Amino acid sequence: MAPSPFSPDRPALVRRLRAAGCVYAEDEAELLIAAADSAASLTRLTDQRVAGLPLEHLLGWAEFCGLRVAVDPGVFVPRGRTALLVAAATAVAGPAPAVLDLCCGSGAAALVMHGRLAPRWLAAADIDPAAVACARRNLAPLGVPVYEGDLFAPVPGQWRGRLDVVVANAPYVPTEAVSLMPPEARLHEAPVALDGGVDGLAVLRRVADQAVGWLAPGGHLVVEVSDGQVDALCAAFVARGLEPTVRRDEEVDATAVIARRPG
Structure with missing residues (x-):
C-alpha cells in the first residue's frame, strides 16, 4: 500500500509559529511546509524555527529583489x-x-x-x-x-x-x-x-x-x-x-x- 500523502495541520503550525513570535506566521508556515517532505521533517524544521534559527537558514535561501539567493547557516541574511x-x-x-x-x-x-x-x-x-x-x-x-x-x-x-x-x-x-x-x-x-x-x-x-x-x-x-x-x-x-x-x-x-x- 502506498504511504499516506503528507497532510500538515496548517492552523496548528501557524499558531505555534505565532506563539514563538513569528510576525508573518502564515507565510512562514507555507514556506516550511514547502521545504518539508514528511511530517517528521516539518516537525524538525518547525522546532528549529521556534528555537530561533533564521527561516532563511532553514530554507537555504532568501528572497531578495525578486530573486532566490542561497544563504548558508551563519551567513548574513540579505534584508x-x-x-x-x-x-x-x-x-x-x-x-x-x-x-x-x-x-x-x-x-x-x-x-x-x-x-x-x-x-x-x-x-x-x-x-x-x-x-x-x-x-x-x-x-x-x-x-x-x-x-x-x-x-x-x-x-x-x-x-x-x-x-x-x-x-x-x-x-x-x-x-x-x-x-x-x-x-x-x-x-x-x-x-x-x-x-x-x-x-x-x-x-x-x-x-x-x-x-x-x-x-x-x-x-x-x-x-x-x-x-x-x-x-x-x-x-x-x-x-x-x-x-x-x-x-x-x-x-x-x-x-x-x-x-x-x-x-
Missing part, C-alpha cells in the same frame, strides 16, 4: 531594505561599468546587479570564509569572481583607480547595540557582518579611506547606513574628498549614501 542600496548603485552605474560588491555576504547585491547592468567587470569580496563560500555558490554560475580578504585587500590591483561603482553593505550596528538585535541575527549571523564599532561607522570609514584610491574619477561608493548616522558619515566622506548625497526609503526604513569621487 529587504538593501534593495535601496542596489537601486541607488544601479542608478549611478553608467554604461558597461566596473562594479565591486564589497562586504558581499551571500553575494545578493552582485547577483541582482548582474541582471540589471551590463558590467564590463563585476566581482565581490568578503572577509568571512563562510560568506565567500556562499557567495561563490550564487555567483560562480554567472562567472563573477568572489575574493576572500579584508575589504579591498584581495581585489586584483589592476582595478585600482578604475572602478565605477563600489557597493558596500558593511556592518554599521554600534557594538553596544548588537546585543539588542533580534536573536535571529545576533545568535546566527557572523559578528563580523554586524558589528560596526563604537559608533557603527568604523568599517565604513575604512571603506571610504580605501575607496578613494580604487574608484575611477567620477566613480561612486554606495553604502547602507542608519538614518541617525547620515550626518557623521557624510562628514567623513567629505573629509576624504568624496561628494555625498543621501537617498531614503521610509517605507522599508532604508537609507543609502552615494559618495562620488570628483573628476
Whole structure:
C-alpha cells in the first residue's frame, strides 16, 4: 500500500509559529511546509524555527529583489531594505561599468546587479570564509569572481583607480547595540557582518579611506547606513574628498549614501 500523502495541520503550525513570535506566521508556515517532505521533517524544521534559527537558514535561501539567493547557516541574511542600496548603485552605474560588491555576504547585491547592468567587470569580496563560500555558490554560475580578504585587500590591483561603482553593505550596528538585535541575527549571523564599532561607522570609514584610491574619477561608493548616522558619515566622506548625497526609503526604513569621487 502506498504511504499516506503528507497532510500538515496548517492552523496548528501557524499558531505555534505565532506563539514563538513569528510576525508573518502564515507565510512562514507555507514556506516550511514547502521545504518539508514528511511530517517528521516539518516537525524538525518547525522546532528549529521556534528555537530561533533564521527561516532563511532553514530554507537555504532568501528572497531578495525578486530573486532566490542561497544563504548558508551563519551567513548574513540579505534584508529587504538593501534593495535601496542596489537601486541607488544601479542608478549611478553608467554604461558597461566596473562594479565591486564589497562586504558581499551571500553575494545578493552582485547577483541582482548582474541582471540589471551590463558590467564590463563585476566581482565581490568578503572577509568571512563562510560568506565567500556562499557567495561563490550564487555567483560562480554567472562567472563573477568572489575574493576572500579584508575589504579591498584581495581585489586584483589592476582595478585600482578604475572602478565605477563600489557597493558596500558593511556592518554599521554600534557594538553596544548588537546585543539588542533580534536573536535571529545576533545568535546566527557572523559578528563580523554586524558589528560596526563604537559608533557603527568604523568599517565604513575604512571603506571610504580605501575607496578613494580604487574608484575611477567620477566613480561612486554606495553604502547602507542608519538614518541617525547620515550626518557623521557624510562628514567623513567629505573629509576624504568624496561628494555625498543621501537617498531614503521610509517605507522599508532604508537609507543609502552615494559618495562620488570628483573628476
